[in-house]
Amino acid sequence: MTIVQLEYAVAVDTYRSFVLAAEKCFVTQPTLSMQIQKLEEHLGVKLFDRSRQPVVPTEIGIEVIEQARKLLNESYKIKEIIDERKGEIVGELKIGVIPTVAPYLLPRVIGGFMEKYPKVTLTISEFTTENIIQQLKIGLLDCGILATPLDENTLFERPVFYENFVSYVSKTSPLFKKKALTTNDLDIDELWLLNEGHCMRNQVLSICKHKKSNGHQLNYNTGSIETLIKMVDLNNGITILPELSLQDFSVKQMDKVRYFKSPEPSREISIVTNKNFIKKRIIDALETEILNSVPKRMKSKKKKEVLDI
Amino acid sequence: MTIVQLEYAVAVDTYRSFVLAAEKCFVTQPTLSMQIQKLEEHLGVKLFDRSRQPVVPTEIGIEVIEQARKLLNESYKIKEIIDERKGEIVGELKIGVIPTVAPYLLPRVIGGFMEKYPKVTLTISEFTTENIIQQLKIGLLDCGILATPLDENTLFERPVFYENFVSYVSKTSPLFKKKALTTNDLDIDELWLLNEGHCMRNQVLSICKHKKSNGHQLNYNTGSIETLIKMVDLNNGITILPELSLQDFSVKQMDKVRYFKSPEPSREISIVTNKNFIKKRIIDALETEILNSVPKRMKSKKKKEVLDI
DNA sequence: CAAGCTTATAGAATATATCTATATTAGAGC
DNA sequence: GCTCTAATATAGATATATTCTATAAGCTTG
Numbered sequence: 214m215t216i217v218q219l220e221y222a223v224a225v226d227t228y229r230s231f232v233l234a235a236e237k238c239f240v241t242q243p244t245l246s247m248q249i250q251k252l253e254e255h256l257g258v259k260l261f262d263r264s265r266q267p268v269v270p271t272e273i274g275i276e277v278i279e280q281a282r283k284l285l286n287e288s289y290k291i292k293e294i295i296d297e298r299k300g301e302i303v304g305e306l307k308i309g310v311i312p313t314v315a316p317y318l319l320p321r322v323i324g325g326f327m328e329k330y331p332k333v334t335l336t337i338s339e340f341t342t343e344n345i346i347q348q349l350k351i352g353l354l355d356c357g358i359l360a361t362p363l364d365e366n367t368l369f370e371r372p373v374f375y376e377n378f379v380s381y382v383s384k385t386s387p388l389f390k391k392k393a394l395t396t397n398d399l400d401i402d403e404l405w406l407l408n409e410g411h412c413m414r415n416q417v418l419s420i421c422k423h424k425k426s427n428g429h430q431l432n433y434n435t436g437s438i439e440t441l442i443k444m445v446d447l448n449n450g451i452t453i454l455p456e457l458s459l460q461d462f463s464v465k466q467m468d469k470v471r472y473f474k475s476p477e478p479s480r481e482i483s484i485v486t487n488k489n490f491i492k493k494r495i496i497d498a499l500e501t502e503i504l505n506s507v508p509k510r511m512k513s514k515k516k517k518e519v520l521d522i
Numbered sequence: 523m524t525i526v527q528l529e530y531a532v533a534v535d536t537y538r539s540f541v542l543a544a545e546k547c548f549v550t551q552p553t554l555s556m557q558i559q560k561l562e563e564h565l566g567v568k569l570f571d572r573s574r575q576p577v578v579p580t581e582i583g584i585e586v587i588e589q590a591r592k593l594l595n596e597s598y599k600i601k602e603i604i605d606e607r608k609g610e611i612v613g614e615l616k617i618g619v620i621p622t623v624a625p626y627l628l629p630r631v632i633g634g635f636m637e638k639y640p641k642v643t644l645t646i647s648e649f650t651t652e653n654i655i656q657q658l659k660i661g662l663l664d665c666g667i668l669a670t671p672l673d674e675n676t677l678f679e680r681p682v683f684y685e686n687f688v689s690y691v692s693k694t695s696p697l698f699k700k701k702a703l704t705t706n707d708l709d710i711d712e713l714w715l716l717n718e719g720h721c722m723r724n725q726v727l728s729i730c731k732h733k734k735s736n737g738h739q740l741n742y743n744t745g746s747i748e749t750l751i752k753m754v755d756l757n758n759g760i761t762i763l764p765e766l767s768l769q770d771f772s773v774k775q776m777d778k779v780r781y782f783k784s785p786e787p788s789r790e791i792s793i794v795t796n797k798n799f800i801k802k803r804i805i806d807a808l809e810t811e812i813l814n815s816v817p818k819r820m821k822s823k824k825k826k827e828v829l830d831i
Numbered sequence: 832c833a834a835g836c837t838t839a840t841a842g843a844a845t846a847t848a849t850c851t852a853t854a855t856t857a858g859a860g861c
Numbered sequence: 862g863c864t865c866t867a868a869t870a871t872a873g874a875t876a877t878a879t880t881c882t883a884t885a886a887g888c889t890t891g
Contacts, residue, residue, distance in 0.1 A: 217524075243882085264887085266836085273603070276603050277603055280596060284596035287589060287596055291589045294589055553849050572857090
């Protein structure tokens with residue numbers, strides 16, 4: 214049994230294909246097949262059921278591969294020990310970010326980060342919470358930046374900051390005249406919402422969970438907060454925005470922002486990793502950069518009341 | 523970097539010798555040397571300082587080897603998953619036992635154990651507590667059977683049973699007339715003790731810690747409880763025995779046993795393993811066998827007041 | 832049942848691990 | 862400080878493993 218064989222087995226599990234796994238491991242498919250066979254022979258059990266398409270791990274294969282992932286993690290940690298000793302922050306960091314955080318946070322973070330740590334390659338992708346969780350579990354992502362708590366016991370959450378929600382109200386809305394709102398003021402039928410799948414949609418709905426709908430005239434669900442803003446600007450109604458999205462607002466736009474009275478609804482944004490997690494130093498560095506690019510007030514680490522996701 | 527290379531590095535750390543490590547790994551010394559060199563080259567750091575005799579790991583070598591031990595543990599766990607699936611309890615179990623437990627417990631355990639699990643090879647050695655702790659940490663032992671708590675945070679203790687201490691009193695001692703004793707009755711100058719290094723010696727001394735010595739006429743420190751018994755039988759005085767040592771006593775000997783009034787002084791006997799521990803199923807089986815060969819009353823898992831070791 | 836995948840097998844080329852023999856180096860004893 | 866001894870390193874040969882290319886065999890799916 215070799216580390217390489219375990220890497221191959223894990224790759225087949227991850228990609229559910231010998232051909233694709235071989236490609237990702239930079240070897241030919243027969244090489245990978247042979248090594249998996251040798252591993253299976255060594256262990257005395259079949260790890261994959263090739264008669265299904267796509268290949269699936271056998272019952273015991275699932276257990277062995279889970280354990281193999283732990284072993285490989287320990288092996289990456291050896292490399293980290295070396296890098297750390299050399300005082301270098303190097304490597305690749307694959308980050309998954311939810312779309313309601315990404316555009317307002319990352320552009321402010323990556324510049325400083327890449328300047329400070331030129332030897333780190335960042336790979337950033339926007340995914341839904343569900344997708345990020347999946348990919349963290351199988352190691353396709355090193356960390357996620359998303360709203361928590363997730364209640365996933367194989368993942369580890371480090372809360373980084375707390376972001377309030379605000380409402381964005383068109384001039385034609387009755388709420389425009391109010392200075393500060395309570396969640397009771399919201400009219401669910403006036404509200405522009407994000408698509409299903411965005412955790413922020415659920416949070417916004419839970420803000421208004423006590424309100425009943427009288428039926429919408431128009432159901433427009435969009436994938437981007439920028440669209441929500443434009444809908445209010447051009448088509449009346451209101452929407453709920455995360456605080457960070459206000460950063461580049463014009464004076465005209467700020468006019469339409471209405472804050473909630475305390476307790477303001479808010480979300481907890483965390484860096485989430487696999488529990489036996491690696492790349493600690495790079496991720497520490499990322500956390501520091503995020504904290505530097507976020508208003509001080511949001512860093513408050515005391516457990517606020519946050520909305521479930 | 524291969525698993526084999528890491529095994530070699532760990533072996534060199536364990537045995538502090540390339541020659542001996544090679545022998546234990548069943549390869550020649552040049553083979554092992556070459557592989558260690560390749561590993562060092564791959565990692566870009568020297569793991570061992572060969573200019574010292576015996577060889578010592580470098581500062582970073584210590585860290586890398588510690589991590590390598592974790593990786594190897596994960597690799598043993600893969601084998602365990604396979605064995606477990608096959609429903610077999612197989613392998614080797616290296617047990618370290620303290621001398622004040624070994625002769626009264628193990629003979630009753632090993633018979634049944636070996637019959638039930640014929641594919642397990644048991645290797646049992648008597649060592650002091652200190653020695654067992656050391657060997658558990660570097661993996662030379664799989665588990666220890668000793669008095670706890672140890673307060674060692676890299677080790678894991680599973681309390682198995684609680685053993686009272688009794689006194690064994692010669693007919694000429696004034697205590698012989700008493701039916702039950704309190705720890706206050708003990709005369710430290712009459713007491714036969716075990717050698718330094720036996721944890722039970724410390725426990726016995728702590729039973730009498732409030733008593734002052736007037737100076738002994740004879741200081742005879744022995745390594746075995748059997749000797750303590752014979753000293754009382756043939757040379758007067760008293761001694762303290764663990765409860766299990768009474769099991770094969772003659773009627774004549776039982777005459778000399780005096781129990782302590784409640785709360786009886788007692789010790790906690792645990793199976794101790796490394797924290798990232800392996801061979802779970804074999805050790806579970808061992809625990810079951812031990813519990814089967816010990817009087818029910820001693821199994822009480824409620825936290826008794828036990829003596830420090 | 833054939834087309835288009837995916838995985839397995841065979842044989843050659845390459846790389847790696849191991850061995851034996853021997854050189855070098857470090858430490859112990861005089 | 863110099864020898865002797867024990868330990869580690871190096872060299873070259875051999876056996877073993879890994880990988881590749883080419884091709885066969887097995888599943889899916891229309």
